[in-house]
Amino acid sequence: MSSNYLTNPLEFLITTLFSLYIMVVMLRFILGAVRADFYNPVSQFLVRVTNPLLIPMRKVIPSIRQYDTAALLLMLLLQLLSLAIIVMLRGVSVPFIQLLLAAVGELVVLAFNVFIFAIVIQVIISWVNPGTYNPVNALLHSITRPVLAPVQRLIPPISGIDLSPLVALIGLQVLKMLVMPLLGQAL
Numbered sequence: 001m002s003s004n005y006l007t008n009p010l011e012f013l014i015t016t017l018f019s020l021y022i023m024v025v026m027l028r029f030i031l032g033a034v035r036a037d038f039y040n041p042v043s044q045f046l047v048r049v050t051n052p053l054l055i056p057m058r059k060v061i062p063s064i065r066q067y068d069t070a071a072l073l074l075m076l077l078l079q080l081l082s083l084a085i086i087v088m089l090r091g092v093s094v095p096f097i098q099l100l101l102a103a104v105g106e107l108v109v110l111a112f113n114v115f116i117f118a119i120v121i122q123v124i125i126s127w128v129n130p131g132t133y134n135p136v137n138a139l140l141h142s143i144t145r146p147v148l149a150p151v152q153r154l155i156p157p158i159s160g161i162d163l164s165p166l167v168a169l170i171g172l173q174v175l176k177m178l179v180m181p182l183l184g185q186a187l
Helices: 002-035 041-060 069-092 096-128 137-156 164-183
Strands: none
Touching: 002 041, 002 069, 002 096, 002 137, 041 069, 041 137, 069 096, 096 137, 096 164, 137 164
């Protein structure tokens, strides 16, 4: 009882803190990839929070086109570290390749979830407060544009109602269900 008494809350805390920071790094990566407005207050927050780890890494890891490879490597390293700590807390031995695949799988799930939640939040904001400028909404539009634009070209609004977010959400969920078995089970 005493081993689980402290292990479960500690595991939760480690997973939560690492996941939140990895999500911030992923948002910065995505915003850079879609060339979002980095003068936006939310973007500035993401830059300030991630710069302490990314600036030293960028000195040795160059970007490839608009893709920040240092951010990709940072996400992978943080996810690996998180999983390694969890494995140590559980007192089990896991081969490195399995840990690496689990880390990649977790990052892919997070990427899908970022796009899914961005679309859902953007839809809710459009219902609650349509047509007004909001820095969060501007970034959500930047994030979701690569996913929604192709769907909007295929399915134009019907009687003024845009069904592209619904179609994109279904497509992302199906794609997630198809990709995840290929990456294997997480730890």
